[in-house]
Amino acid sequence: MNDLDGFFKPRSVAVIGASREPQKIGHVVLKNFVDNFHGPVYAVNPNADRILGLKAYMNVLSIPHEVDLAVVAVKAELVPQVLRECGDKHARNAIIISGGFAEVGRKDLEEEVAKLARAYSIRVIGPNCLGVFDASSQVDTLFLPRYRLQRPREGGISFVSQSGAVGSAVLDWAASEGFGVSKFISYGNAIDVNETELLDYLHRDQKTRVICVYLEGVKNGRKFMETARKVTRTKPIIVIKGGRTEAGGEAVRSHTGALAGSDAVYDAAFRQSGCLRANDVTEMFDFARVLSEQPLPRGNRVQVITNGGGFGVLATDALAENGLGLARMRGDSTLRLKKQLPEHAVVGNPLDLVGDADSERYALALETAIADPNVDAILCIVLFQTTNVQSEIVDVISEFNDRRAKPIVACSAGGSYSKLHTTNLEKLGIPVYDSPHRAAKALWALNRYAQLKGRL
Amino acid sequence: MNDLDGFFKPRSVAVIGASREPQKIGHVVLKNFVDNFHGPVYAVNPNADRILGLKAYMNVLSIPHEVDLAVVAVKAELVPQVLRECGDKHARNAIIISGGFAEVGRKDLEEEVAKLARAYSIRVIGPNCLGVFDASSQVDTLFLPRYRLQRPREGGISFVSQSGAVGSAVLDWAASEGFGVSKFISYGNAIDVNETELLDYLHRDQKTRVICVYLEGVKNGRKFMETARKVTRTKPIIVIKGGRTEAGGEAVRSHTGALAGSDAVYDAAFRQSGCLRANDVTEMFDFARVLSEQPLPRGNRVQVITNGGGFGVLATDALAENGLGLARMRGDSTLRLKKQLPEHAVVGNPLDLVGDADSERYALALETAIADPNVDAILCIVLFQTTNVQSEIVDVISEFNDRRAKPIVACSAGGSYSKLHTTNLEKLGIPVYDSPHRAAKALWALNRYAQLKGRL
Numbered sequence: 001m002n003d004l005d006g007f008f009k010p011r012s013v014a015v016i017g018a019s020r021e022p023q024k025i026g027h028v029v030l031k032n033f034v035d036n037f038h039g040p041v042y043a044v045n046p047n048a049d050r051i052l053g054l055k056a057y058m059n060v061l062s063i064p065h066e067v068d069l070a071v072v073a074v075k076a077e078l079v080p081q082v083l084r085e086c087g088d089k090h091a092r093n094a095i096i097i098s099g100g101f102a103e104v105g106r107k108d109l110e111e112e113v114a115k116l117a118r119a120y121s122i123r124v125i126g127p128n129c130l131g132v133f134d135a136s137s138q139v140d141t142l143f144l145p146r147y148r149l150q151r152p153r154e155g156g157i158s159f160v161s162q163s164g165a166v167g168s169a170v171l172d173w174a175a176s177e178g179f180g181v182s183k184f185i186s187y188g189n190a191i192d193v194n195e196t197e198l199l200d201y202l203h204r205d206q207k208t209r210v211i212c213v214y215l216e217g218v219k220n221g222r223k224f225m226e227t228a229r230k231v232t233r234t235k236p237i238i239v240i241k242g243g244r245t246e247a248g249g250e251a252v253r254s255h256t257g258a259l260a261g262s263d264a265v266y267d268a269a270f271r272q273s274g275c276l277r278a279n280d281v282t283e284m285f286d287f288a289r290v291l292s293e294q295p296l297p298r299g300n301r302v303q304v305i306t307n308g309g310g311f312g313v314l315a316t317d318a319l320a321e322n323g324l325g326l327a328r329m330r331g332d333s334t335l336r337l338k339k340q341l342p343e344h345a346v347v348g349n350p351l352d353l354v355g356d357a358d359s360e361r362y363a364l365a366l367e368t369a370i371a372d373p374n375v376d377a378i379l380c381i382v383l384f385q386t387t388n389v390q391s392e393i394v395d396v397i398s399e400f401n402d403r404r405a406k407p408i409v410a411c412s413a414g415g416s417y418s419k420l421h422t423t424n425l426e427k428l429g430i431p432v433y434d435s436p437h438r439a440a441k442a443l444w445a446l447n448r449y450a451q452l453k454g455r456l
Numbered sequence: 457m458n459d460l461d462g463f464f465k466p467r468s469v470a471v472i473g474a475s476r477e478p479q480k481i482g483h484v485v486l487k488n489f490v491d492n493f494h495g496p497v498y499a500v501n502p503n504a505d506r507i508l509g510l511k512a513y514m515n516v517l518s519i520p521h522e523v524d525l526a527v528v529a530v531k532a533e534l535v536p537q538v539l540r541e542c543g544d545k546h547a548r549n550a551i552i553i554s555g556g557f558a559e560v561g562r563k564d565l566e567e568e569v570a571k572l573a574r575a576y577s578i579r580v581i582g583p584n585c586l587g588v589f590d591a592s593s594q595v596d597t598l599f600l601p602r603y604r605l606q607r608p609r610e611g612g613i614s615f616v617s618q619s620g621a622v623g624s625a626v627l628d629w630a631a632s633e634g635f636g637v638s639k640f641i642s643y644g645n646a647i648d649v650n651e652t653e654l655l656d657y658l659h660r661d662q663k664t665r666v667i668c669v670y671l672e673g674v675k676n677g678r679k680f681m682e683t684a685r686k687v688t689r690t691k692p693i694i695v696i697k698g699g700r701t702e703a704g705g706e707a708v709r710s711h712t713g714a715l716a717g718s719d720a721v722y723d724a725a726f727r728q729s730g731c732l733r734a735n736d737v738t739e740m741f742d743f744a745r746v747l748s749e750q751p752l753p754r755g756n757r758v759q760v761i762t763n764g765g766g767f768g769v770l771a772t773d774a775l776a777e778n779g780l781g782l783a784r785m786r787g788d789s790t791l792r793l794k795k796q797l798p799e800h801a802v803v804g805n806p807l808d809l810v811g812d813a814d815s816e817r818y819a820l821a822l823e824t825a826i827a828d829p830n831v832d833a834i835l836c837i838v839l840f841q842t843t844n845v846q847s848e849i850v851d852v853i854s855e856f857n858d859r860r861a862k863p864i865v866a867c868s869a870g871g872s873y874s875k876l877h878t879t880n881l882e883k884l885g886i887p888v889y890d891s892p893h894r895a896a897k898a899l900w901a902l903n904r905y906a907q908l909k910g911r912l
Contacts, residue, residue, distance in 0.1 A: 023843055104799075104800055144841045144842065144843065145843070147873055148840060148841050148842075148843070148873045148874075149841040149870070149871070149873075150871040150872065150873075161766070162766070163764065163765060163766025163767075163769075164764075164766075164811070165763070165764025165765060165766050165767055165811065165839055165841075165842075166764065166766035166767060166770070167766075168839070168841045168842075169764065169767070169839050169841055169868075169869040169870050169874075170869060172841055172869070172870040172871040172873075172874060173869045173870050173871060173874075173890065175871050176870070176871030176872055176875070214766065216766070216769060240770070242766060242769035242770055242773065243769055243773065244773045244777070245772070245773045245776035245777060246776070247772045247773070247775070247776045247782050248769055248770075248772040248773035248776060250772075251765075251768055251769045251772040251773075251805075251806055252769050254802045254804055254808070255765035255766065255768065255769055255802070255808065256765070279774075279893055280770070280774075280891045280892070280893040280894075281770075281869065281891055282890065282891050282893075282894075283893075307621070308619065308620075308621025308622065308625065309619060309621060309707075309711035309712070310617070310618070310619025310620075310621050310622035310623075310670065310672070310698060310711065311619075311621055311622060311625070312707055312711065313619075313672060313698035313699055313704055313707045313708050313711055314622070314696070314698055314704075314736070314737075316701070316703045316704040316706075316707040317698065317699065317700045317701045317703070317704035317707075318735075318736075319703070320701035320702070320703045320704060321700070321701060326703050343560075344560055346710045346711070348710055349707075350707055352710070352711065355620070355621065383621055383624070383625050384604060385600045385604050385605040385621075385624045385625060385628055386600065386604075386621075386624075387479055387600065387601070387604070412625075413625040413626065413628070413629045413737065414605070414625050414628040414629050414632070415605070415606040415628040415629060415631050415632030416606065416632055417603055417604045417605075417606075417628075418604075418625075418628060418629075419632070434629065434738065435736045435737055435738050436736070437735055437736040437738075437739075438736075
């Protein structure tokens, strides 16, 4: 019934409104497909012969092959005609990037397009949107050039955004931080496909492990919450709701025209349906990374491992402030650590391997913490400024992480030398946070989802 | 009476325990001075002839020139003898990097060193510390090589840290983010110079505009608070107190051995003495950047300017959640904006210049907001993913910032293209935050300090 696969894995794509001018939307989008998409790509532009090495067709009907997905980047007034032609061509799906509809008062034009889509049974994302980015198939209708908006590597986080600007900035940031993304959808005015249907689709999508949503309002709140309740039984949903405050609600009205609604009502609904709320786009990804990569903990007892005492103290504070417990390792574990670690190490929680710690000490600490039944999760702080921490520490942490016995998150702060290693850790599936606070909050989210899942 | 200048602007420096081996502390420290310090530098090592091109002296007494600052990096047991020689040489100041004193149970050795320092009237920072980094004089006793720990550019933020690890990680991070620092001091076991005296010194230091402090405990709380109360009349102090929670307090005891004390008592004391508290090292710098660069606002009414509606919504929420007000521009301002901006721009607060905004629109918006008496501060969101935002936007914002009429903070999220521009904005004195939440919290801190200053 609900099959949006045609938007994410189309057999063929036509870019309608393809352009020769590098600054134009129709150029950037065509170039994305030409450079990265594996299936056939067709350019439609009645005023050109060739664009980016492709023959340019008069209209979609003149393409002598099947067109599965139409990406529409023409003036709003031309969209109805384009849609009729797509219908006649039996295209199943259209992403209408073009703006100039309800958001500028042309509700009439928007309704005409919606009617046509229904009449021709074309599923539509948009209009007035960025559309879709799929890291696997490389469907990429983001009309911002890659030198300005980097595309993220493939991973388990999918992101549905009511705001194109929030979506593009966050995607660009995620790419530069090395975070992995599966699918991104900016759905704009949502004349057909909306946030709820996308939730349902991502629920069934095997590549998606965590769903992030930026919302300003929901058209059918009950349906959204019902779907969310179903989804969160198997996959976490992290929501940012724009317009939490009265002032924010006013801003929402003049932005997407949505009714922000009472935040208390939303909050209760999100809680009941098992959604995690994030305050901020960075926090949303902080939660998403740990939830997409790490196993769920069985309890809330965290063991802190560190090579810097001060960071250990800050982590302890942050864990306590987030309602997490400090693990107390068993007698045999502490005995073993005391025997094998140098005298100036501090065996406890935090377990302070001190400033001259090397990879061997980290290996011993991780192994002991993973084996100890009193430990539910590990917060591993590595300060790469110290001379004995060599690059192989990345392999050490990754090896223990690959056992997937207990959740591990890392914390590391610093400049380029440090970032080189933390990016590698991220790529190997270990979420890294630049402050103990962020790391503790992420562990809170992981723990909270484990609780929610147990309850639902 | 209190003159610590000799630590930060010494006429000459001797590195005692200089080493030829690149991994050794005594090598890294000597190299820092040889490469960057402008005054005479002497190496002391009885077992070498030359180190890094310098003649190596048998001891400090055999140097045939004045020694102003001695940097001591020898084994703990040798420190008393070295200090005696420094005394005979009439060195005024010593930074004792060496560990192996009270922190490993050698209270006796620590007291012997303290006594000698008093007897010879040598001022001492340390032992068991990273010592000093001064971005202007390039005194740099941080024994971690620059490829691992980048040094920040010169700026108005000074940072006093009880923890060497917190200090070094934060300094490295600040450097890579392009934040400007004046002085950094890791004071270790503090047998002589302590946090309070450093506050007092930085208060009088013209290059320091904001003082950051990482503390786990204070030896003389009353004196610290009295000094803080005096300092905050003219310079903001931002404090992170490790050991806020009971668990954190325990961690403090096994780290620096300090008594973390009741957090409620600390909290009240910080409030009464006008210190701002930060939760986290990133938050500390978020506050410090805006306080060191921007003028204080006259009220709490913030105007949001944006080229992305969703970020405008999130900023509005974040401002409201931090108790800040949304500015309502005067009729003539909105009239002017409506006349000169395209129809699809949203004139209000947020002022949404929309996705095709260029530098001209930003210039108009900034000029209007600065001229409008109903606006106290500006939160300027720039998403660099959009095609019309050209690099000159940096000049535009900087030009208005240079008028120093009202505080301006910027918000921008993204990857390398975005970061290129935000680093430039930072260098020009405009603090940039990667989320609306961080930007709003920074404006909260600016506003809070303005209130505190008015009250004190």
